[in-house]
Amino acid sequence: MGFRFRKSIKIMPGVRVNVSKSGFSTSVGGRGATMNVSKRGVRTTVGIPGSGLSYSTLHGKPKARAKKAAMPQTAYSSPVQSSGSGLGVTGVMVTAFVILILAAVLFS
Numbered sequence: 001m002g003f004r005f006r007k008s009i010k011i012m013p014g015v016r017v018n019v020s021k022s023g024f025s026t027s028v029g030g031r032g033a034t035m036n037v038s039k040r041g042v043r044t045t046v047g048i049p050g051s052g053l054s055y056s057t058l059h060g061k062p063k064a065r066a067k068k069a070a071m072p073q074t075a076y077s078s079p080v081q082s083s084g085s086g087l088g089v090t091g092v093m094v095t096a097f098v099i100l101i102l103a104a105v106l107f108s
Helices: 061-070 088-106
Strands: 006-012 015-020 023-030 032-037 041-048 055-057
Touching: none
Parallel strands: none
Antiparallel strands: 006 015, 015 023, 023 032, 032 041, 041 055
């Protein structure tokens, strides 16, 4: 079993900076809905507090890596650069939903 390190620092209500072996990340939200931004991408999590049920999705960089891995490279081909954010329609809807829940949690 390997060693783990994680420290979470509360900046203000609903905002945390997380420090671990793999780097820094920022979490916004609280019980029920959280958005975490790190070098791996943006993770949104929506759940029912106290139930143990939640839905989490990762947006951004991992999808771009998956596309590059799926596309074989030859000596004559050049990698295709994407200018999009990689969120897609579903990602935008989930992100908008999380922002609405965060606003309700933070301002209630």
